[in-house]
Amino acid sequence: MMLKGKIALVAGATRGGGRGIAAELGAAGATVYVTGRTTRSQQSDYKRPETIEETAELVSALGGEGIAVQVDHLQSQEVKALVERIRTEQGRLDILVNDIWGGENLFEWNKPVWDHDLDNGLKLLRLAIDTHLITAHHALPLMIENSGGLLVEVTDGTAEYNAEHYRLSPFYDLAKVAANRMAWAHAKDLEPHGATAISITPGWMRSEMMLEHFQVTEETWPEATKLQPHFVISESPRFVGRAIAAVAADPQKARWNGQSLSSGSLAQAYGFTDLDGSRPDCWRYMCEVMETDKPADAAGYR
Numbered sequence: 001m002m003l004k005g006k007i008a009l010v011a012g013a014t015r016g017g018g019r020g021i022a023a024e025l026g027a028a029g030a031t032v033y034v035t036g037r038t039t040r041s042q043q044s045d046y047k048r049p050e051t052i053e054e055t056a057e058l059v060s061a062l063g064g065e066g067i068a069v070q071v072d073h074l075q076s077q078e079v080k081a082l083v084e085r086i087r088t089e090q091g092r093l094d095i096l097v098n099d100i101w102g103g104e105n106l107f108e109w110n111k112p113v114w115d116h117d118l119d120n121g122l123k124l125l126r127l128a129i130d131t132h133l134i135t136a137h138h139a140l141p142l143m144i145e146n147s148g149g150l151l152v153e154v155t156d157g158t159a160e161y162n163a164e165h166y167r168l169s170p171f172y173d174l175a176k177v178a179a180n181r182m183a184w185a186h187a188k189d190l191e192p193h194g195a196t197a198i199s200i201t202p203g204w205m206r207s208e209m210m211l212e213h214f215q216v217t218e219e220t221w222p223e224a225t226k227l228q229p230h231f232v233i234s235e236s237p238r239f240v241g242r243a244i245a246a247v248a249a250d251p252q253k254a255r256w257n258g259q260s261l262s263s264g265s266l267a268q269a270y271g272f273t274d275l276d277g278s279r280p281d282c283w284r285y286m287c288e289v290m291e292t293d294k295p296a297d298a299a300g301y302r
Contacts (some may be wrong), residue, residue: 001029003130020237147194187258203282
């Protein structure tokens with residue numbers, strides 16, 4: 001297993017892309033701390049059924065070691081305690097994935113700032129930006145104690161795409177641009193320590209919420225193309241996980257430092273496929289068309 005002995009933290013791993021990323025790091029042999037707010041005994045304000053325990057069990061079933069820790073990443077002391085626990089139990093951190101989100105119910109498409117609910121918009125920014133900075137602040141000092149570490153900022157849209165396309169909400173737009181810029185900035189600080197930072201975007205992801213919207217399952221998802229033909233280029237949450245696992249295992253990962261990448265572009269570079277053997281590349285081909293068609297999160301990846 002190419003990541004055997006590596007220690008990873010996937011912050012925001014309850015569902016969607018975070019779960020897929022944790023799963024693939026586990027499949028590569030890593031020990032993965034998976035965090036989120038929803039446990040079997042306590043739900044978050046999402047009121048969704050997925051739990052961090054389920055994610056940890058999936059990691060272990062695939063060959064890694066999954067460790068579930070309930071954390072609200074807006075709470076600095078909780079994140080600090082998490083990192084102290086990782087230090088005590090493992091003595092190192094090799095991979096940090098910032099996938100914290102929580103904004104699906106907060107943005108409003110096609111509304112200018114004066115019409116958008118202000119409290120919801122500001123909360124979205126805190127969830128999308130503050131959480132990532134808080135987690136980086138506490139976790140990166142542990143990661144840079146050993147060279148070769150990897151920080152991944154998960155977002156929606158490549159830097160190139162987001163620079164030229166308005167993401168249909170001023171708050172959502174800022175949140176997704178910010179993650180790309182954070183990765184670029186962290187790359188400057190991490191490079192002297194032999195560590196790498198990237199941002200990554202999945203394509204149109206078949207998250208739990210997206211599958212529910214189309215009333216399909218991961219096994220029956222092609223049926224949704226009858227309603228939305230563009231869904232044919234959708235990808236499972238494991239696809240972006242395979243992208244991150246490939247970068248994490250790459251001894252030459254520093255070549256990506258500071259770059260904005262996508263699951264599809266990395267599949268071309270490393271040769272991996274999705275679970276069904278396909279190799280979708282949303283941002284290269286179809287996103288501009290899909291932009292006005294899709295419900296919910298523009299990439300549906302959470």
